[in-house]
Amino acid sequence: MSVGNIVDKNGVYISTLEMITKMAENKGQENIENKEEHVTEESQETTKDTASENTTEETKEESTKEATQELSEVDKLSQELAEMKDKYLRLYSEFDNFRRRTSQEKLTLQKTGSEKVMNAIIPTIDDFERAIANTKSENEEVKQVLDGVVMIKDKMLKTLEGQGLKQMEDATGKDLNTDYHDAITQIPAPTEEFKDKIVDVVENGYILNDKVIRFAKVVVGQ
Numbered sequence: 001m002s003v004g005n006i007v008d009k010n011g012v013y014i015s016t017l018e019m020i021t022k023m024a025e026n027k028g029q030e031n032i033e034n035k036e037e038h039v040t041e042e043s044q045e046t047t048k049d050t051a052s053e054n055t056t057e058e059t060k061e062e063s064t065k066e067a068t069q070e071l072s073e074v075d076k077l078s079q080e081l082a083e084m085k086d087k088y089l090r091l092y093s094e095f096d097n098f099r100r101r102t103s104q105e106k107l108t109l110q111k112t113g114s115e116k117v118m119n120a121i122i123p124t125i126d127d128f129e130r131a132i133a134n135t136k137s138e139n140e141e142v143k144q145v146l147d148g149v150v151m152i153k154d155k156m157l158k159t160l161e162g163q164g165l166k167q168m169e170d171a172t173g174k175d176l177n178t179d180y181h182d183a184i185t186q187i188p189a190p191t192e193e194f195k196d197k198i199v200d201v202v203e204n205g206y207i208l209n210d211k212v213i214r215f216a217k218v219v220v221g222q
Helices: 016-112 115-134 140-161
Strands: 005-007 013-015 165-167 181-187 198-203 206-208 211-214 216-221
Touching: 115 140, 115 206, 115 211, 140 165, 181 198
Parallel strands: 181 216
Antiparallel strands: 005 013, 165 206, 198 216, 206 211
């Protein structure tokens, strides 16, 4: 073996120059392979980073979607609450109106429920008054009977007043008031002061709890 030659791993004699060239080629190939491995690793890392970023974005999107869904649920519950509150207020208002109307009807019924009974009794009082007005006698016994009739009539009126019935005051000499009086006829005024005034009351009027249930029948002077 000469100085310029060496034996490779396969036992073949090669020159020193060839050996250096071959080592350089091997070194270059190793560098290329290392670079390729490095590029591959960077590519893998980039892929991992991209995947991580995509995962993060997906997580953010999912979180945003969940938050939107939660907000939507809150809005839905708020709307349902508002509708229920509106229904409650309407129901309460209707019930309050019903309660007031019922109370008013009950009060009116209490005040005027006996109107038919009172209208049936009033003609009997008229009979008492006619009997008293037409009974004139100097006989003591007749006077005693008449006094008894007057007492019975007054007692009946007092009892009826306890139930809300009130006899109108005597309107003789007063102006005609169509809210309380019913003029059945007109006659010449007996004096100047009775002109356009009530001359006579034929039937007394009655009021039941501030409601006129019978107008007073009167005669007006002209």
